[in-house]
Amino acid sequence: MIDKSTQLLLEAIAQNRTRPLVDSSPAEARAAGAGAWVAFGRGPEMYRVFDKSVPARDGATFPVRIFVPSSSSRGVVVYFHGGGFVLGEIDGYDTLARTLAAAANTTVILVGYRLAPEHPFPVPVDDAWDAFQWAASELTDVPGIAGRWVVAGDSAGGNLAINTALRAADAGREIAAALLVYPVTDTDVDRPSYVDPQNQLLITRDSMRWFLDHYLGATDRSDLRASPLRVDDLAGFPPTAMVLAEHDPLLDEGTEFAARLRSAGVPVQLRLFDGQMHAFFQMVNVLPASNEAIEWLAAYLRNAVFTNRQEVS
Numbered sequence: 001m002i003d004k005s006t007q008l009l010l011e012a013i014a015q016n017r018t019r020p021l022v023d024s025s026p027a028e029a030r031a032a033g034a035g036a037w038v039a040f041g042r043g044p045e046m047y048r049v050f051d052k053s054v055p056a057r058d059g060a061t062f063p064v065r066i067f068v069p070s071s072s073s074r075g076v077v078v079y080f081h082g083g084g085f086v087l088g089e090i091d092g093y094d095t096l097a098r099t100l101a102a103a104a105n106t107t108v109i110l111v112g113y114r115l116a117p118e119h120p121f122p123v124p125v126d127d128a129w130d131a132f133q134w135a136a137s138e139l140t141d142v143p144g145i146a147g148r149w150v151v152a153g154d155s156a157g158g159n160l161a162i163n164t165a166l167r168a169a170d171a172g173r174e175i176a177a178a179l180l181v182y183p184v185t186d187t188d189v190d191r192p193s194y195v196d197p198q199n200q201l202l203i204t205r206d207s208m209r210w211f212l213d214h215y216l217g218a219t220d221r222s223d224l225r226a227s228p229l230r231v232d233d234l235a236g237f238p239p240t241a242m243v244l245a246e247h248d249p250l251l252d253e254g255t256e257f258a259a260r261l262r263s264a265g266v267p268v269q270l271r272l273f274d275g276q277m278h279a280f281f282q283m284v285n286v287l288p289a290s291n292e293a294i295e296w297l298a299a300y301l302r303n304a305v306f307t308n309r310q311e312v313s
Contacts, residue, residue, distance in 0.1 A: 003275035043098030063112040073144030082155030084211030103298030107144035128160040148176035158183025169236035185229040187221040193252040245276040
């Protein structure tokens with residue numbers, strides 16, 4: 001059962017929503033959600049915050065924002081935001097990035113990859129990799145950059161984190177860990193968690209179809225970048241901490257991806273948040289479970305990634 005805080009939030013959203021997501025254009029959906037992040041508050045103060053532009057392979061650029069919590073930052077997290085590859089922005093994840101950076105004392109690089117349908121698959125995948133490579137070569141004087149590197153993301157951003165980790169393994173670039181929050185790992189919307197009536201909340205099966213259609217278009221849905229659950233060998237994947245939500249259409253594919261990682265010998269810490277829906281993680285300071293999940297991931301970074309141990313205390 002959805003918890004009380006989530007019930008109240010859903011009621012407030014329903015009272016203010018003028019049009020369902022699936023009946024909206026991407027531009028309309030973005031406009032409807034503009035400024036909603038103000039409800040999250042400012043977040044912790046940082047030692048330094050600054051914006052940069054990353055050159056893309058097609059000659060364009062896209063933004064990143066770097067959050068440095070202290071002069072003794074212990075590593076770096078490259079974070080890819082959620083939003084179904086269609087929605088989402090740096091400003092909307094500013095508070096989350098600050099909260100994670102402060103809790104783990106790690107530099108966070110928040111990537112504003114370009115969005116579909118204006119920039120469809122595989123542009124976001126390539127932007128994610130380009131941002132990772134750019135940061136490694138250009139941010140040499142930022143605290144934490146010389147430490148361990150982590151990739152992270154929620155929902156669509158979790159997919160981009162997975163793709164970045166797989167490409168880094170192929171390139172021989174070490175990644176210390178992956179933080180995956182209900183990641184998109186497959187394009188099969190007929191799994192039991194997709195059709196479960198109790199999971200049709202803020203994100204539904206129909207809205208996931210809407211996202212995937214705008215992102216993938218006529219692309220083969222079995223492409224491994226769109227469906228990394230289908231990758232044959234995950235043995236080179238970094239140790240992983242994964243957050244899943246009980247009432248989420250993506251629950252089954254996240255659970256299966258964690259099982260695939262474990263079968264490949266990858267250390268996995270998995271936490272299922274009961275009573276939570278897809279998108280709860282980004283609701284910092286609005287849904288209590290969001291802050292709890294951020295702290296759980298921060299504890300993983302403090303106790304398992306930035307030390308030699310692989311367990312959360």
